[in-house]
Amino acid sequence: MSTHDHMRRTGLGGLAIALLALGSGGVAAQDQEPIRVGVTLTQSPPGSVIQGTEVLRGLEIARDLFNEQGGVLDRPFELIVEDTQGIPERGRAAVEKLITSDKVVALTGEHQSSVCLAEIGLAARHNVPFINTNCWSDDIRKEGHPQVFSPNMYNSRVATAMAEVIQGLGVDSVFALAENTDWGIGQAEALDELLEQTGADIDYQYELLDREARDFTPVIQGVRGENPSLVALIMLPPAAYVALNQLNEQGVLPSEDTWLFEGGGLFSYPDFWENVREAAQYGIYFDLYHTDMALSDLGAQVREEYMQRHDGTPSRLVFQAADSLLLIKEAIANAGSTDPDAMIEWLQQAEVPGTRGTITFSDEPGPLFQQWVDTPYVTYQVTELDQKLEETTLISAPDLGVQLDQLRQPKN
């Protein structure tokens, strides 16, 4: 063998060894490479920051619990969070970045319908599973994207709950104050449709309010003039707090002549009592969680972990967020990979024990497409200042039906 041949063989051998080493090192790194989950939510105004904060808390708790158990496919979860500010264009930009730059395997966390609607098209185009944490607008399901799964509440179900109570109370007039977003408009219209379907003679009207405005007095003057039997509030904080206080300021609520039905889960937010005082009393509140509600083992773990990390009891958003990450975990585990088609196919047939019930998805086209149809909900009445959730009076719940005889009104 010539010197040249010897050097060539030595060089090739060394190169082969180097390539093998790199390859095995690369495989080892990939084993530990985290599973990146893209999270879009609101962390600064004008969107609902309190919602975004609760969702993030729920996702972080779920991530930590799942990672303690080894993650999925021996890989830990990593959350990559983008602040959308509750603005649809920001949501689109965030999703674009998460998919193309961060290469996330799934998206979740979104809690504002207008932003969801801007994001899901992009997720569908890139074939990335999108677990809708808290966007209630029925339009999201109507789009029919197979990548989008909704294990959360939806407008027509909330409207059904409202209509149940409204019919049961025998009211003859309803005035709804709704925020001018896809969620607010959708729920106000869904309630209108449902009340018509009941055939009851109920005078229903609604007014759309700008979520960034702070003075609703002219509208509330109109409400006072109409003197409705029930005011339905379909808004998020901080505008919702402002509206409630101004309803109180004008003498509309609380009142023995007028009920309040709050349809956005407002009471569960940690800053509720700091911002709303007497106005909140005797109101009927819609929610997805009550302390009397049965929780699964995971739900109980999430609740305990939340109470250790933060003040107070968790809101429904925490459980919804945990369920969102759970679905992603189960999809990956059962699909055996992060292949989106495999994940989507599995999710479509899934039955997943979540924090508050077994999650399944409908295949019916339209507003129930890939929606958890039987999402549990509760309604309860708040009767005292600074009342805690466990002290409120449960009016309706799964397995309880509707118990309107428990309701109380103030004596004027």
Add this chain to the structure above:
Amino acid sequence: MLTLEAILLGLIMGVFYGLMAFGLTLIFGILKVVYFAHGESFMIGAFTYSLLALWLGVPLWLAIPSAIVVGGVVGVIVERLLIRPLYEKFGDWQAMRDEYAIIVTFGLSLFLVNLANQVFGPYPFRGPDLTDVARFEFGPLIVGGHRLAAAVLGGAVLIGAYLFIQHSFGGKQIRAVAQNRFGASIAGIDTRMVSMLVFALAGGLAALSGALLAPLFHASPDVGVLPALKSFVIVVLGGMGSPIGSLVGGLILGVLESLGALYISYTYRDTYAFAILILVLLLRPQGLFGERAREV
């Protein structure tokens, strides 16, 4: 009765608008530049009042003046650090001073909003009411207790500020500088002190407006954005640099918004101000009490 109530509520809101616009028009009067961070003085006042009262238990009669003082101090700091270069150091930049003012004050606005977001968090804080009376009823007219009390206090301060500008020695100095800065300095007026005084006054009045509205609007990082936009409209409506114009303009805008929201559409409530802006600029660009610019 609903109309009368709408007018009353509009006048009340007009007082708060006037507090905002008064300072802004003074700033424009002496420097001829637009101050884009004015809304953040409102925000600072709202937070100062709410958090002093809620977190530290400061009595309201102390929390309100504290908000004014904090707003005034911030105004002085802004003038000293950011605005003074406009008319002092960068004499060669005179051709670009308008652009400088816009960029600097706009950037300051963004900075303050995001700073508040980081320091206080994005959650709203409802400041305590000035009175325990929930509402006052005058026959069929209903006005919120705090709203009326705040308007009375704000109105008194606004009138006091106007009288200060019109009759006090400091006020005369401000008017002199507004008329002719160079001439005023020749006459022995310390124009730098006057500028600081104007920024202190503007910051303090805007902060007072924020403090008084904190129980109604809730303090949050972006709470000053809409009031600031409306104060720009009022400055144009009343006449740039005209204190009486800002007072009257504020009341007019408050009433027009209230009646428009009640009888036309609430949805467009915040656009009425901009419709007024367009009309004023088209029909009477000098505003109600301003003077037409003269060129020689």
